Each structure stands twice: as structure tokens, then as C-alpha cells.
Amino acid sequence: MKPFTYERARSPAEAAAAAAGRPGAKFIAGGTNLLDLMKLQIEAPTHLIDVNGLELDKIEATPEDGLRIGAVVRNTDLAADPRMRRDYALLSRALLAGASGQLRNKATTAGNLLQRTRCPYFYDPNQPCNKRQPGSGCSAIGGFSRPHAVVGVSDACIATHPSDMTVAMRALDATVETVKADGATRRIPIAEFHRLPGDTPQRETVLETGELITAVTLPPPVGGKHLYYKVRDRASYAFALISVGAIVQPDGSGRVALGGVAHKPWRVEAADAELPRGAEAVTARLLADARPTDQNAFKLPLVRRTLAAALAEARN
Amino acid sequence: MQKSRDLDVSRRDLMVGGAAAAAVTAAPSVARAQAAAGVPSLKVAFTVNGRARELELDTRTTLLDALREGLHFPGTKKGCDHGQCGACTVIVDGRRINSCLTLAVMHQGGSITTVEGLGTPQDLHPMQAAFVKHDGYQCGYCTPGQICSAVAVLGEIEAGIPSHVSADLTAQPQATAAEFRERMSGNICRCGAYSNIVDAITEVAGRKA
Numbered sequence: 405m406k407p408f409t410y411e412r413a414r415s416p417a418e419a420a421a422a423a424a425g426r427p428g429a430k431f432i433a434g435g436t437n438l439l440d441l442m443k444l445q446i447e448a449p450t451h452l453i454d455v456n457g458l459e460l461d462k463i464e465a466t467p468e469d470g471l472r473i474g475a476v477v478r479n480t481d482l483a484a485d486p487r488m489r490r491d492y493a494l495l496s497r498a499l500l501a502g503a504s505g506q507l508r509n510k511a512t513t514a515g516n517l518l519q520r521t522r523c524p525y526f527y528d529p530n531q532p533c534n535k536r537q538p539g540s541g542c543s544a545i546g547g548f549s550r551p552h553a554v555v556g557v558s559d560a561c562i563a564t565h566p567s568d569m570t571v572a573m574r575a576l577d578a579t580v581e582t583v584k585a586d587g588a589t590r591r592i593p594i595a596e597f598h599r600l601p602g603d604t605p606q607r608e609t610v611l612e613t614g615e616l617i618t619a620v621t622l623p624p625p626v627g628g629k630h631l632y633y634k635v636r637d638r639a640s641y642a643f644a645l646i647s648v649g650a651i652v653q654p655d656g657s658g659r660v661a662l663g664g665v666a667h668k669p670w671r672v673e674a675a676d677a678e679l680p681r682g683a684e685a686v687t688a689r690l691l692a693d694a695r696p697t698d699q700n701a702f703k704l705p706l707v708r709r710t711l712a713a714a715l716a717e718a719r720n
Numbered sequence: 721m722q723k724s725r726d727l728d729v730s731r732r733d734l735m736v737g738g739a740a741a742a743a744v745t746a747a748p749s750v751a752r753a754q755a756a757a758g759v760p761s762l763k764v765a766f767t768v769n770g771r772a773r774e775l776e777l778d779t780r781t782t783l784l785d786a787l788r789e790g791l792h793f794p795g796t797k798k799g800c801d802h803g804q805c806g807a808c809t810v811i812v813d814g815r816r817i818n819s820c821l822t823l824a825v826m827h828q829g830g831s832i833t834t835v836e837g838l839g840t841p842q843d844l845h846p847m848q849a850a851f852v853k854h855d856g857y858q859c860g861y862c863t864p865g866q867i868c869s870a871v872a873v874l875g876e877i878e879a880g881i882p883s884h885v886s887a888d889l890t891a892q893p894q895a896t897a898a899e900f901r902e903r904m905s906g907n908i909c910r911c912g913a914y915s916n917i918v919d920a921i922t923e924v925a926g927r928k929a
Contacts, residue, residue: 405780407758407759407760407778407779407780408760408779408780409760409779410760410762410779410823410825412828432823432826435821435822435823435826436803436818436821436822439782439821439822439823440802440803440821443801443802452779452823454826456826480815480876480881483881483882484879484880484881484882486890489882489889489890490890493889496882496889497884497889500882500883500884500886501884503906504806504905504906504907505816505869505872505873505876505883505903505904505905505906506803506806506809506816506817506818506869506906507803507818507821507906509815509816509817510815510817510818510821510822639902639905640884640901640902640905641905641906
């Protein structure tokens with residue numbers, strides 16, 4: 405790791421101001437992704453602002469009968485919260501399908517949103533990668549691309565967002581709450597939070613410099629059956645090849661979001677409307693603009709079949 | 721029997737000796753890191769295995785390195801150093817975590833339990849005794865992490881924390897082999913002692929019930 409100074413922030417606004425005023429500063433909460441990348445010098449902050457002590461660790465009811473999840477609520481605590489297990493089971497299921505027990509005990513809600521891709525070329529400083537070193541090229545295009553994105557890709561990057569949690573949050577219409585360096589707060593719908601790679605794959609979210617996530621809010625429970633199907637190369641502790649998060653109502657309507665297929669959790673609202681017509685119709689809409697490689701074209705039928713399995717379970 | 725006990729003792733002596741040698745060679749590098757001009761360092765105080773400790777550390781020092789190199793608790797192992805293998809698992813404030821993926825300075829006031837704090841060779845923790853009884857290891861390198869993780873897993877099940885294989889999210893999770901396998905997936909054993917590890921955990925879970 406490169407040397408860095410370290411401070412414990414005293415308030416969210418103070419943390420945001422400190423980060424904005426200091427080039428090379430980064431927030432640290434769980435640290436499970438950031439420290440991993442710092443050891444490889446893929447991330448090399450010169451200053452770390454620890455946001456663990458800011459009382460952002462609570463899950464509270466909102467006036468609208470939804471829930472506000474503090475930014476540093478641990479993945480374990482979020483998955484185990486009785487309200488999540490009862491009313492937002494999709495979120496609990498997605499969290500429990502990710503990482504290991506040790507990592508979930510440390511990893512946070514905001515950190516999970518900001519997880520960086522697990523593209524092997526992003527992790528290998530000896531290979532070109534537009535996300536790690538803008539303008540250097542994409543090694544995955546024409547290289548090993550089996551785990552990569554099939555939709556929303558660009559000529560600069562075909563990396564995926566690795567999170568399971570965000571797939572559930574996308575289906576649940578979550579909102580990301582932030583505070584900026586000047587103390588102003590804003591609410592960002594999850595659909596607008598992550599960016600597609602375009603020609604700036606190094607910019608993964610719409611957050612501004614120094615802007616700190618303080619919470620994620622969930623709207624009131626929508627009922628229905630909550631299903632999270634994750635397909636991976638081993639039964640536990642592996643990133644998704646593809647994942648399907650679905651909420652299905654008794655009348656067959658509902659919502660679907662996908663993981664492992666794009667640079668962000670993937671949902672197409674027009675595809676939700678196809679749910680009563682079955683998995684094939686939904687998948688056709690979800691992946692209408694897919695541009696897979698030879699190595700990852702298998703993800704298209706895999707999404708269709710996995711969604712079909714989820715819908716069959718929902719009917720039972 | 722006598723012969724195998726002798727072997728056990730000599731193997732333990734060998735491992736203790738090896739760890740001591742590692743600590744001696746590592747100490748100067750820690751000191752050098754602190755002495756280097758412009759490298760930020762910070763004081764941190766936490767409890768390790770019930771004893772208050774204070775260290776001045778290069779801010780980059782992971783909890784794992786602080787435990788092994790700074791405080792000479794070599795039980796906790798460095799495997800991948802990237803949170804993938806679980807050899808560095810310790811229990812911090814009641815929770816198992818990968819000590820390689822957290823900074824020591826982030827644990828001011830924390831309470832850390834390593835494998836050395838669970839039991840001693842004379843007074844083994846039930847999980848340590850069960851690993852010995854069921855041969856839950858071969859080379860032994862992943863074992864301290866496996867044991868810390870296993871102890872915490874039983875606590876997580878007792879606390880009602882569900883897992884990926886819990887059929888009913890709202891029900892109390894059960895202490896089954898399927899649950900242990902899923903919950904222990906963050907601890908890799910290159911020797912493949914998994915089935916014996918599950919046997920050891922199953923025995924301790926049964927005893928607790």
C-alpha cells in the first residue's frame with residue numbers, strides 16, 4: 405500500500421467537506437473492497453476518512469412506512485433485520501447470497517453500492533484497462549470475457565457491477581441519500597445512481613467529489629413473493645455469472661432485476677409489464693439490446709431459464 | 721499413543737519456534753516502516769484476548785499484521801491477504817472478520833479474540849478439542865481461522881442470523897451440516913479436511929443444544 409494519513413470524521417457533512425477539500429482522499433467504512441484494491445495499488449488514496457463513527461449504523465422506519473438503512477449498516481445486520489426478512493425478503497436473500505460470513509460482518513450498505521468490478525483485467529496492473537487507466541484500452545474485449553457484461557456495454561468497457569445487494573435494491577426502487585461538501589443533501593433514485601460505462605468507465609456512479617452516502621431508503625413494502633436466484637461457478641462464496649431478483653404478485657404481475665449482466669443492476673420497466681406472459685417475453689425485453697461476446701453469449705439463455713425457474717417457484 | 725503425542729508436541733514446538741523466528745525477523749521491518757520519514761503513524765489501543773494493548777503503527781498496518789508482527793500472536797495466519805481464504809479470521813467485538821482486510825487503527829477501543837484467546841494447549845476450547853478429535857485439519861495452516869470462524873458460526877445461528885441455505889428466512893436457523901457448510905464457505909482448506917471440520921462443528925453444536 406502507498407502511505408496515507410487517517411482521520412475519524414465527526415459528522416457526515418464534515419467528512420464530505422474534508423474529502424472534497426483534499427485531492428486523493430477517500431472514505432473508508434468496512435474497507436473490504438478498498439483495502440483489497442489498495443494492496444494492489446489499484447486504489448492509492450493519500451488520506452482516509454473513517455466514517456464508521458457517524459451513527460449511520462441504524463435501520464429506522466420512515467414516515468412513509470418504508471425503511472431508512474444507514475450507510476454503514478453491515479450486510480449481516482441488514483440481512484438479519486426482522487423487517488427485512490419479513491417485508492423485503494429479496495434484499496435479505498440477495499445479501500446472503502453474496503460474499504462470506506466474515507465479509508458480510510464488515511461490509512457496509514454504502515460500500516456494497518460502491519463495489520468495484522471484479523473484472524480480472526481491472527485487477528491486473530500489467531494489462532490495459534480503461535477503468536483502471538483511462539485510455540489504455542480494454543483487455544476483456546477480445547480477451548477472456550466469460551464473466552463480463554452482455555448489455556449496456558461500450559467499446560471502452562464490458563465490466564459488470566459485482567453486487568447482489570444492489571440488484572434487490574433496484575427491484576425495490578430504493579433511493580440513495582447523500583450529503584455534499586457544502587452540506588446540501590440529495591436523494592438519488594437507485595436507477596440513476598450507477599452509470600453505464602460509455603467512454604468514461606472509470607466513473608461508476610453519479611456521486612460528486614466528496615459526496616458521502618448517508619443512507620439508502622426503501623419505499624413501503626410491496627408484498628408478493630420475493631425470489632433471488634444466483635447462478636455461479638460454485639455453490640457458495642462466488643460472484644454471480646448471472647442473478648435474477650424477482651418480486652411476483654398473486655396476479656402474476658411484478659418486477660425483475662438482473663445481476664452479472666451489466667455495469668449496473670439491470671432493470672427495464674417495460675420488461676416488468678411482460679411478466680404475466682412468462683420468462684421468454686420478459687427476457688426478450690430485458691436483453692433486447694444485448695451485445696454479448698462469443699464467450700458470454702451463454703448468459704442470455706441462462707437468464708431466461710433462471711427467470712423461468714424463479715417464476716415457476718413463485719406460482720407454487 | 722505415546723509416540724503420536726510426542727509427535728504432536730514436537731510439531732507444536734516446531735510451529736512455535738517458527739513463529740518466534742518470524743516475529744524476530746519482522747520486528748525490524750515494522751520499526752523501519754515507523755522510522756521512515758514522512759510515513760504517517762498513529763497510536764491505537766485495543767484489547768487482545770482480554771489484555772489491553774497499545775501500539776504505534778504505520779497507518780497501513782492491517783489488524784492481521786498488528787496481531788502477528790506487532791503483538792506476536794502468530795496463531796492468526798496470513799494466507800491470501802485479500803479476504804479470500806479466511807486463514808486470518810479473528811473475532812472482533814463478537815463478530816468474525818478477515819483481519820487482513822481491516823486497518824488496525826480502525827479498531828480503537830475494540831475487543832479482539834484470536835485463536836490463542838479461545839483456549840490453551842492445557843485447556844482447549846470445545847471447538848479446538850473437537851477439531852483434534854475429528855482430525856479437522858491436515859497441514860494446520862487454515863485451522864486457527866477455521867476454529868475462530870466455527871465458534872462464531874454457532875453464535876450466529878444461535879442469534880438467529882439466517883444464511884443462503886435457510887429455507888425459511890423468518891424461522892430460527894437450524895444447526896445442520898448444510899448450514900455449517902454454507903456459513904464456513906469463507907474458510908478455504910487446501911488439504912480438503914472439510915468433512916471432518918463439519919463433523920467437529922456438528923459435535924460442538926450438539927453439545928451446546
